[in-house]
Amino acid sequence: MAYRDDSPLSDERSVAPFSPLEQTPLRQQNRTLHRFFPQWRNTTPSGPSFLSNKLTQRSKRLLWSALFILLITALTILTWLALILTVANRLRIPHLNNGLQKILETYHAPNTTHAAYPTWAEDFSGGVIPVQCHAHNDYWHRIPLYEGLAAGCVGTEADIWIGNLPDGTVDLFVGHNSKSLTQSRTLRSLYLDPLFDILSYQNAMSPNTPNTTTGTATGTQDILAIETSSPVGVFSTSPNTSLILALDFKTDGHKTWDTVVSQLDNLRSQNWLTYWTPSSGLVRRPVTVIGTGDTPFDLLTSNTTYRDIFYDAPLPSLSDADSPYNSNNSYYASSAIGKAVGAVRFGRLTDGQKDNVKEQVEKANDLGLVSRYWDTVSWPVGWRNRIWEQLVELGVGILNVDDLTAAARWDWEMCVVGGVNICNS
Incomplete structure (x- = not known):
């Protein structure tokens, strides 16, 4: 029995x-x-020591994670910089030690007391490769004419205004608007006189330039050689390349025309101007003068036997049935790109715009004219370069540019690397 x-x-x-x-x-x-x-x-695990160890281990993990992230970031930045430097080094154009570079380093602009100097130096354009680019508003550059030549652009441009010097002499002034004009910046001081000096030295130094001594049998032979040989141009690497000098008439064309014709006499007398005659057609010479802006087409074509100033024809009008423009009277065929094919958005031509450009370029080629589009996008640089690439692919005759070095001397597809524009470095 259990006890209770x-x-x-x-x-x-x-x-x-x-x-x-x-x-x-x-x-x-x-x-x-x-x-x-x-x-x-x-x-x-037990007590505060366990918690302390736990916190220490977590801190170490966070520290190592931070160090790892910093290491990866540093490696990424170094890789990015190495890529940019490598591409930039491959694209860098060697510094040319020629006469043009010496002029750019020592140039003195013309003023009321002296002309521009120096205008020529030995080995003037050695190593410069001509490129189909047109230096738009060239006179805006620090050294007009010479910067474009140093880059290799075959076209240059000056806006001209007829006016009077303080002594009453009629002259042609260069500038973008009337307020920017000065008596020392004239067509002759910035372009015509320097070109005369350049071509004088270039042809004197050329081995193909004959000796003009008269009174001997040798002299007679040399005179004949002068009449049958072509003078050399400004580019030593391509002496037959003609420099295009576009004159944008800003004042009334009919009032300006005779002064322009007169001021070209020095170049004309040396047989340095490209000309046209009915019998010989277009004969290329070291300088090809084009009238644009308010150039009077009626005065330009009034001489039916000889012309050495050519018109800048309106590119979209070439397909008109009654279009009067051809290689007998015109050289360029130009248009603002927006007027020719419509607004270009986001730095890219649409398929329809490409078709229009191709059609206009082909028409210009058929007429023997050089096609050109101006007022293209200039910024962002990537958009500008893409438009340049598309225009070149479509066969445009010459690029209208402001950034001479980028246009003439860089591979545009490689200009922007890692978001950095390396073409202006």
Whole structure:
């Protein structure tokens, strides 16, 4: 028979101590594990030391993560810089040690007391490769004419205004608007006189230039040679390349025309101007003069036997049935690109615009004219370069440019690397 204890609990029994290690199953389990695996005895996390270790380990992980991110970032930046420097080095044009560079370094602009100097230096254009680019508003450059020649552009441009010098002499002034005109910046001082000096030296230094001594049999032969040989142009690497001098008439063309014709006499007398006659057709010479802007087409074509100033024909009008423009009276065929094919958005021609450009270029080629589009996008650089690429691919005769070096001397597809324009460095 079982014994039942109904006696009240004693005070000692009611306050019997509670042993967590004995009563908690987890603690019992740990003690059992430690009995069989003594090496675990000191690995059981407990107390503030465990928390401290935990925080230390987390800090170390964060530190290593930060160092890893910094390392990857540094490697990325170094790779990016190396790519830019490598491409820039491959595209860099060697510095040419020729006469043009010496002129650019020592040039003095014309003023009321002296002409521009120097205008020529030995090995004038050595190493310069001519490129089909037209220096738009060339007179805006620090050194008009010479910067375009140094870049290799075969076309240059001057805006001309007829006016009077203080002594009353009629002259042609160069500038973008009437407020920018000065008496020292004239067509002769910036372009015609320097070109006369350049061509004089170029032809004197050319091995093909004959000796004009008279009174001997040799002299007679040489005079005949002068009449049958062509003078050399401004580019030593391509002496038969003609420099295009575009004159943008800003004042009334009919009032300006005779002065322009007269001021070209020095170049004309040396047989240095490209000309046309009915019998010989177009004969290329070192300088080809084009009238644009308000050039009077009626006066230009009034001489039916000889012409040495040619018109800048409106490119979109070449397809008109009654179009009067051809290689007998014109040389360029130009238009603002927006007027010719519509607004160009985001630096890219649409397929329809490409078709229009191709059609206009082909028509100009059929007529023997050089096609040109102006007022193309100039910024961002990537958009500008893309338009240049598309126009060249479509066969445009010459690019109208402001950034001479970028246009003439760089590979446009490689100009922007990693978001950085390296073509102007």
